[in-house]
Amino acid sequence: MTAEVINGKELVGEIREEIKNEVHQLVQQGTQPGLAVVLVGDDPASAVYVRNKAKACEEAGMYSEVHRLPAETSEEEVLSLIAKLNADERIHGILVQSPPPKHIDEQKVIDAIDPSKDVDCFHPVNVGNLVLGKEGFLPCTPAGVIEILKRKGVEIKGKHAVVIGRSHIVGKPMAMLLLREDATVTVCHSRTSNMAEITSQADILVVAVGRAKLVGKEHVKPGAVVIDVGMNRDENGKLCGDVDFEAVKETAGLITPVPGCVGPMTITMLLQNTLEAARKTGKSSVRV
Numbered sequence: 001m002t003a004e005v006i007n008g009k010e011l012v013g014e015i016r017e018e019i020k021n022e023v024h025q026l027v028q029q030g031t032q033p034g035l036a037v038v039l040v041g042d043d044p045a046s047a048v049y050v051r052n053k054a055k056a057c058e059e060a061g062m063y064s065e066v067h068r069l070p071a072e073t074s075e076e077e078v079l080s081l082i083a084k085l086n087a088d089e090r091i092h093g094i095l096v097q098s099p100p101p102k103h104i105d106e107q108k109v110i111d112a113i114d115p116s117k118d119v120d121c122f123h124p125v126n127v128g129n130l131v132l133g134k135e136g137f138l139p140c141t142p143a144g145v146i147e148i149l150k151r152k153g154v155e156i157k158g159k160h161a162v163v164i165g166r167s168h169i170v171g172k173p174m175a176m177l178l179l180r181e182d183a184t185v186t187v188c189h190s191r192t193s194n195m196a197e198i199t200s201q202a203d204i205l206v207v208a209v210g211r212a213k214l215v216g217k218e219h220v221k222p223g224a225v226v227i228d229v230g231m232n233r234d235e236n237g238k239l240c241g242d243v244d245f246e247a248v249k250e251t252a253g254l255i256t257p258v259p260g261c262v263g264p265m266t267i268t269m270l271l272q273n274t275l276e277a278a279r280k281t282g283k284s285s286v287r288v
């Protein structure tokens, strides 16, 4: 058996087209959704992501601004920029690229973001609402994974979903979202023993660890849906996920490629959240 490889470009293109139409309508009502991205330091990978986010905003008809701050910027200066963006009526979404340089307390910066502008869904208020199942922003990468599953017609309810990884950004909120969709959820991590035994029971396997080729054929039940959130460089400097794609492709039923699926879908969910934030705050933006 050979897996169907999900065409991420097609999926993402479809959703971005929908978002673009909704942005257009909102602009006609007098509000242009606006996103501010804050990048502290000069990590080259972060610079690429930030550029991709700004470009996606523009293509969707949104306003975007990128604040590039030198690596030695003080925590105080970042906090004062956040305060300015919180008060800026043109800005509906604020994202501080993670991770910041070590001298900056990331949690402190996140706590300073107005929760109604926290399009990453990293603020404790939004994380709390997510866990309680209340309305609010959904974290971009996990929300993107759910979107992929739904658009591909994968049933989640009653299925065994296994998440590998327990980060605050992906693993934990991913488990929460799958639970909200009525999956039976197991979370594996670096201290899990007999991981293959557990993951090979999964109907849906989401891998978010950050280690190239961690997941092989022995980890995957024949016919399972495998979602690869990893973003690594292999020995030749080529982008690759956490899943040994060539091996697992033979076993899985449905699989996501890296690059070209979860990454662009994450950015799409960021656009979605920014649009929602603009809708909620209503009339405060640029008048056209």
Ligand SMILES: Nc1nc(=O)c2c([nH]1)NC[C@@H]1CN(c3ccc(C(=O)N[C@@H](CCC(=O)O)C(=O)O)cc3)C=[N+]21
Pocket: 048, 049, 052, 095, 096, 097, 098, 099, 120, 140, 231, 239, 258, 259, 260, 261, 262, 263, 264, 266, 267
């Ligand atoms: N506050 C914050 N929010 C984030 O959402 C956030 C962050 N910090 N820090 C870093 C991670 C990483 N991340 C990616 C998003 C898109 C791609 C993406 O589009 N990847 C392309 C490839 C891009 C390339 O060529 O390098 C793909 O998978 O096809 C990758 C990585 C968001 N993150």
